[in-house]
Amino acid sequence: MTLADTTDAAERMALTLAQGGMQKATARVLAGLLFADSESVTAPELADGLGISSGSVSGAIKMLSTVGLIERVPAPGSRREHYRLRDGAWATLMSTQNGMVQAMFEAADQGIDAAGRDSVAGRRLEEMRDFYGFMFRELPALVERWRAERAGRRAE
Amino acid sequence: MTLADTTDAAERMALTLAQGGMQKATARVLAGLLFADSESVTAPELADGLGISSGSVSGAIKMLSTVGLIERVPAPGSRREHYRLRDGAWATLMSTQNGMVQAMFEAADQGIDAAGRDSVAGRRLEEMRDFYGFMFRELPALVERWRAERAGRRAE
DNA sequence: CAAAACTTTCAGAGATCTTTGAAGATTTAG
């Protein structure tokens, strides 16, 4: 295992995240935080390590903080800002994506109102609304189940 | 309820789909098929109705067919190709998105190999792998549960 | 309090992605 190997793995992960819709610089910053050797990382370390501008790092940190994936670390030795992945970040990311499910549900619902319940389109839209309604109800429960299982495993 | 209302609702739905990563023309074609008054629709009807080129419609149909959301209808009156939403399309779409979950799982797994199980990064990556492993196992079961519920409702 | 280090913002360059439109291939009707 060499440093290059972890860098490669980090870059592959960034690529995967980017394919999921995250912008590239943001994905690389997130991967950088994931693969960091230390508990937390500063913005200049990220910029240097990834070879991107401080502006890009700033934007990425802002975005990742907003959606709750990373957090400022309360200054270990009162130095500059340090950042790290938040505990439960992945569950957070999935919950965020659940907003998409909700949007689909609402779009279907509005569609039914517009097209009429008894039209051909109305029946199609009802299947859609049913499906996303179900998912919107069940996905949070699934995430919760993971949290519970994880807590259980840790308590052992 | 007017025609304009259903057109508006269709456009809003297309926007929602596009925000989920689908390209705009493809999203509009899908919305057009969802909101269509008839059982199935031809490519020229879609192009005319949406005001986009036949090339865009062709590309959209190809993409939507590939992922299994729509299907060619076996020529009602032996005319030109007709298309319609497939039964269970939404479950299919969700399953497709499950590929993303799998990719995240695999990225985490490779990351652990590269960083080492006992490193700081390794522990972070293990939480990630756990989470996506769980989701990758459970999401198909959830979709299956919906199929079962739906089938049950229909049998009544 | 001044200087140094860091962070944020933003306009413009650059990269990427989409759509069009026309040419060529395919299919159906006569």
Added chain:
DNA sequence: CTAAATCTTCAAAGATCTCTGAAAGTTTTG
């Protein structure tokens, strides 16, 4: 078999999004 209609492909124009780099604003240190 020929003509008409439809469908697919693809290069290039256009639109959109992203990153950089520099300037301005903060915070910390000496």
